[in-house]
Each structure stands twice: as structure tokens, then as C-alpha cells.
Amino acid sequence: MKNFTFHNPTKIIFGKDTVAQLAKLVPQDARVLILFGGASAEKNGTLAEVRTALGGRAVQEFGGIEPNPSYETLMGAVALARREKSDFLLAVGGGSVIDGTKFVAAAIPYDGEPWDIARSGGAKVRSALPFGAVLTLPATGSEMNNGAVVTYKATHDKLPFRSPLLFPRFSVLDPTKTFTLPVKQVANGVVDAFVHTVEQYLTYPVQALAQDRFAEGLLQTLVEIAPQTLAAPDDYDTRANLMWTATLALNGLIGAGVPQDWATHMIGHELTALYDIDHARTLALVLPSLLNVQRGPKRAKLLQYGERVWGIREGSEDERIDAAIASTRAFFEGLGIPTRLSAYGLGQEAVDAVLEQLGKHSLTSLGEHGDIDLATSRRILAGAL
Ligand code: NZQ
Ligand code: ZN
Numbered sequence: 001m002k003n004f005t006f007h008n009p010t011k012i013i014f015g016k017d018t019v020a021q022l023a024k025l026v027p028q029d030a031r032v033l034i035l036f037g038g039a040s041a042e043k044n045g046t047l048a049e050v051r052t053a054l055g056g057r058a059v060q061e062f063g064g065i066e067p068n069p070s071y072e073t074l075m076g077a078v079a080l081a082r083r084e085k086s087d088f089l090l091a092v093g094g095g096s097v098i099d100g101t102k103f104v105a106a107a108i109p110y111d112g113e114p115w116d117i118a119r120s121g122g123a124k125v126r127s128a129l130p131f132g133a134v135l136t137l138p139a140t141g142s143e144m145n146n147g148a149v150v151t152y153k154a155t156h157d158k159l160p161f162r163s164p165l166l167f168p169r170f171s172v173l174d175p176t177k178t179f180t181l182p183v184k185q186v187a188n189g190v191v192d193a194f195v196h197t198v199e200q201y202l203t204y205p206v207q208a209l210a211q212d213r214f215a216e217g218l219l220q221t222l223v224e225i226a227p228q229t230l231a232a233p234d235d236y237d238t239r240a241n242l243m244w245t246a247t248l249a250l251n252g253l254i255g256a257g258v259p260q261d262w263a264t265h266m267i268g269h270e271l272t273a274l275y276d277i278d279h280a281r282t283l284a285l286v287l288p289s290l291l292n293v294q295r296g297p298k299r300a301k302l303l304q305y306g307e308r309v310w311g312i313r314e315g316s317e318d319e320r321i322d323a324a325i326a327s328t329r330a331f332f333e334g335l336g337i338p339t340r341l342s343a344y345g346l347g348q349e350a351v352d353a354v355l356e357q358l359g360k361h362s363l364t365s366l367g368e369h370g371d372i373d374l375a376t377s378r379r380i381l382a383g384a385l
Pocket of ligand 2: 140192196265279
């Protein structure tokens with residue numbers, strides 16, 4: 001195991017009827033800006049509960065943050081917050097709203113062109129407004145980490161950034177707030193959390209025994225609860241397990257001291273930027289093919305994954321690896337999430353276009369060994385046709 005520092009300052013408030021606790025969590029004298037997405041938070045009553053909990057505080061609202069939040073939209077929130085002298089941000093929504101709020105928190109005090117925050121990967125963040133979140137979609141883990149991804153729509157640049165200053169102060173996780181999610185978004189959430197776990201686990205062995213077992217436990221939990229949480233949206237216990245599992249998948253715990261991959265995410269971001277495919281859906285396109293192409297460097301972990309997550313013990317090593325990849329693909333497809341580019345009407349031209357974007361963004365040495373160059377990314381995408 002490598003040396004590591006583990007620090008996660010985000011306080012989690014989990015369970016039914018917890019939104020009311022905002023009354024204590026948000027500073028009494030705060031000038032609050034609530035940020036939210038489209039219509040869902042208003043329609044399902046979450047925003048009404050948030051407003052009630054904030055009581056007599058000075059509150060402004062900024063709605064309309066879209067999935068894969070755009071710089072163009074977020075700059076509207078920056079202008080509003082600067083004008084109103086907001087000093088506390090509250091995200092109400094899924095990963096897009098929380099990520100967007102992280103960008104706004106860093107952009108408000110930023111002296112210069114705020115897109116630099118994303119372009120520098122977060123290195124240019126020197127200060128940020130404090131913020132909290134009310135999560136309505138279990139998927140990204142943004143509610144308990146310091147990363148975000150924003151898109152400059154005009155140039156098709158979808159860039160990740162992180163900063164120690166961008167952990168939420170708190171996140172309220174009330175599983176009942178997810179009951180109104182469309183099935184498609186629940187399936188997306190399962191796949192996103194699954195792939196976050198895989199990106200930090202399925203690399204090469206470093207004797208990180210607890211991280212491995214934790215990761216395998218999260219993967220098995222997702223496989224176990226997925227059918228029920230899709231079939232019964234208001235089954236509290238399965239939703240609660242999905243919500244906490246998705247948070248644990250990307251709050252730093254399983255990634256501490258271990259090699260990490262993230263190539264599936266980086267290639268996936270380009271597919272979203274070019275073709276507007278939902279984030280998790282891009283991951284389902286890339287991962288099975290990536291595991292196949294990288295079966296050499298990932299051999300030991302692929303065998304461990306096959307055995308411990310899918311119970312695959314029979315056959316030669318290559319047969320077991322084939323079976324582990326096939327199980328992964330079947331799991332995604334079983335959730336209604338395609339694993340082939342052709343499902344989106346995309347072919348060879350998409351492979352070429354993604355390659356060009358990867359080059360433009362200098363994403364030419366991806367993966368835990370930095371060995372996924374453009375030629376390897378080409379083979380991965382060709383394997384997803
Ligand atoms: O806009 P509204 O009307 O609110 O509808 C949203 C949106 O259309 C809807 N929704 C959310 N909660 C709902 C609901 N509908 C009904 N009931 C509810 N309770 O769901 C749709 C998708 O929301 P979005 O926030 O875009 O989804 P998700 O949470 O999957 O976030 C995806 C974004 O997170 C980034 C992705 O790149 C993408 O931009 N990621 C962030 C990460 C991080 N910060 O650590 C890591 C991830 O890998 C990921 O890259
Ligand atoms: Zn993700």
C-alpha cells in the first residue's frame with residue numbers, strides 16, 4: 001500500500017425527514033443562495049422543505065442547472081451571488097447541481113476568468129464560499145468529495161477539477177427524496193457508483209486488503225440491490241442502501257493508498273461532451289472494452305474480481321477473465337443500459353472524434369500505468385462499436 005493522507009471533512013446527515021435539519025446546519029446569519037436543476041426539486045416538494053427549514057434567512061434562488069452543468073449557465077449563478085453578496089451556497093439536486101455549486105463556490109471569489117479553475121484541474125482555486133448539499137440522486141459521490149466536472153458547451157470541453165477547499169460542509173441524504181427518480185436515472189446511478197468502485201479497485205494488487213474487501217462489498221451490494229431498487233422506487237431500505245453505497249464509492253475511503261485508473265471516466269467525458277450521452281451511460285460503453293484491452297496489466301485483479309464479485313472459479317485464466325467481463329456487460333445491459341456505441345447510432349466516426357478530443361485535452365497516457373495512449377484508446381473504442 002502507498003503512503004496516503006485521508007481527510008474528509010464533509011458531515012453526512014442520513015435518513016428520513018432530515019431536510020429540516022438545515023435549520024441548524026446553515027449558519028443563522030447566512031445570506032444563502034439555493035442552486036437547483038430543472039423542475040424535479042420543485043415538483044417533489046424538496047425545495048419547499050428547504051425553504052421552510054431556512055426560515056427567515058436572506059435567501060436567493062438560482063434554478064436551471066442542467067445535467068452536465070455548463071460554464072455558460074453557472075456564470076449566471078456567479079453573477080447573482082456576487083450581486084446579492086451571498087456567503088453560503090446550498091445545492092439541491094444530483095451530481096450536476098452539486099458539481100455546479102462547487103464551480104460557483106470557487107468562481108465567486110476568483111480574480112480572473114473562472115474557466116481557468118476547470119482548465120487548471122482546480123490548482124488555481126485559492127478560496128471558495130462554504131456550501132452544503134441536499135442530495136436527490138444517488139450516483140456521483142459529489143456529496144462527499146471535493147471533485148467536480150463542468151462543461152464549456154461552446155467548445156465541447158468537459159473538464160474535471162478538484163480542490164481541498166471544495167468539500168461540502170455537510171450533505172443531507174434523505175433516501176425518500178429519490179422516490180421520484182425516473183428508472184433511467186436510478187440505473188445510471190447504479191452504474192456510476194459501480195464504475196467509481198472499479199476505477200479504484202480493478203488495477204493491480206498492492207496488498208491493500210481492506211480497500212479490496214470494501215470495494216468488493218460495494219460492488220456486490222450494487223449487484224444485489226439493483227433489481228429491487230429499479231422495480232420498487234419507494235422501497236426505503238434498498239434506496240437507503242443505494243444512496244450510502246454510492247457515497248462510499250467515491251468519498252476517498254476505498255481509494256486511499258491504492259493505484260487508480262479513471263481512463264473509463266476520461267474517455268466517457270469526451271463521449272458526453274460530443275454526443276450528450278448521460279455520464280453513466282458513457283461508462284457502460286467504455287468499461288467492458290477497456291477491461292478486455294487491458295486484460296494483461298489488470299490480469300491478477302480481473303481474476304480476483306471474477307472470483308469474489310461474480311463467483312467465477314472454473315476454467316482457464318483467460319476464460320475466467322472473459323466471464324468476468326461478460327458478467328459486467330450483462331449487469332449493465334440488464335439495467336437497460338447499452339454497452340455498444342451502435343445503440344446510440346454511433347460508428348467509426350465517433351471513434352475518430354473521441355480520439356481527436358483526447359488528443360486536444362492531452363489525455364494521452366491514461367490508466368493506472370499511464371499506458372493508455374491514443375492507440376490504446378482507439379482499440380478500446382473500436383471494441384465498443
Ligand atoms: O434537473 P432536474 O429537473 O432536477 O432533473 C434531474 C436531471 O434531469 C433528475 N433528478 C435529480 N433528482 C431527481 C431527479 N428527477 C426526479 N426526482 C429526483 N429526486 O435527474 C437528472 C440527472 O441529474 P444529474 O445531476 O445530471 O445526474 P447525476 O447525479 O448522475 O450527475 C451527473 C454529473 O456528475 C458528474 C458527471 O460528469 C455529470 O456531469 N460526475 C461528478 C463526479 C464527482 N463530482 O465526483 C464524479 C462522477 O464520475 C461524475 O463525473
Ligand atoms: Zn462517474
